[in-house]
Amino acid sequence: MKTLYGIEWKLFNRIKANYLFVVFVPLMILMAMRTVQDQLDIAKYGLNAGPLMVSTATGTLLIFTLYSSVTGLYVARREELVLKRLRTGEVSDAVILAGGASMYVTIAVVQIIVVTAVLSVMFGTAPQALPAALAGLVTGVALMTAMAAATASLCRTVESVMVATLPAIFILPMVSGVYIPREVLPDSLGEALLFAPLSSTVDLMRSGWTAELTVVAVLVRVALTVAWTALFTWIAIRKFRWEPRT
Template sequence: MNSLAMQHMKTLFGIEWKLFNRIKSNYIFVVLLPVMLLMAMQFVQEQMKLDEHGLDAGPLMVSTACGILLIFSLYSSVTGLYVARREELVLKRLRTGEVSDPVILAGGASMYIAVCVVQIVAVSALLSLMFGAVPQQPLAALGGLVTGILLMTAMAAATAALCRTVESVLVATLPAVFVLPMISGIYIPREVLPQALGDALMFAPLSPTVDLMRSGWTGELALGAGLARGILAIAWTALFAWIAMRRFRWEPRT
């Protein structure tokens, strides 16, 4: 990315930050969601018999929390952002200048990406302290975070293509919000499912990210397995990016 693109990214980040900062209630969501997650993780740990399945609660809670934050803080927010800016003709005006399409989308999402990263780092650190978990493969966790961000941003752009208005965002994101956590090992660890089903769900879109994040604390993935999970995540990202490039609308439907 050249210096001009970086400048455009910085400018778009600043604009979105100012708009976000104008509505102080946004900070309630930023703080409240991680707090609710921490409380929920503690409750889940007390209710689920993870030891019977050979699962370490700490790494599992970290990967679960990270997956939830990627979906709710990043995917849902960025989908709504793209549709809102399209309806406001912001995207159309930006395209008349020298800003490239990928920079417009990445720059618009950059503020929410930053918020999501801060939330994930804070929650992961607190859960590690709560459960006495120590990261074993920091690079795997970093790989999971990066692939998750890329995947959720690409998926948000693809989903925004389906939305006619801001009001339709809630309906369009429902499948990912409800189904994705169920099939990606976020709500239900694959180890507690029948083996055939668990093996099949390894190929779900967000499963590689969850696996890499958990391996960051358990060290369970060897180098080859970690690379394979990363490649699968990139493949899903490329698919959603391709859909977005073909279907994304830059101005309101008439």
């Protein structure tokens, strides 16, 4: 794991443009979402801007920094025959995939910690239930990594990654409460969207600052995220390709 992390970090630093995508693009999207949420007049729905922005930031960074980047990483390393060569050694498949993704996991977690800390200061809010936020972060990282592996199994080439990740980039934030809080939607629709893949992570992160979820509600959301993670992991195990398609 340590060796794979070091290799990916060196490769990442060789292309300075990576910092533009991984650091500035998600923050620009976050600023745009702040404008959208201002127009929604969230106060009348009993929502606080600080915790809401924390959950928005977490969802945005998990999708753009972790999911899309790791999907592209898996496909690129497969096309370069790196994954095939690694499998000839003693390292297990799970360690190969986890080691490759570990660098982007680190970047995403650091980004989330820094951004949420800044947002807490900006909005004058402090975490009220950190275990809920920690549960959301850990399960969210696992979910996005498994989802990246499952998506990579559908991609023939690096060029196809952009198309394959479009549903998650554009649709997933809309249905999971990242861009638009589910509370502003009709009750039946909002309740149905609780079962979207990233909804539980968003709820857990927000509850970390508001403590609005009970212990049972936290466990339910953790279970939902684990279920989605298991599904994507199963897809990856069955469909993931370790060498280019001929």
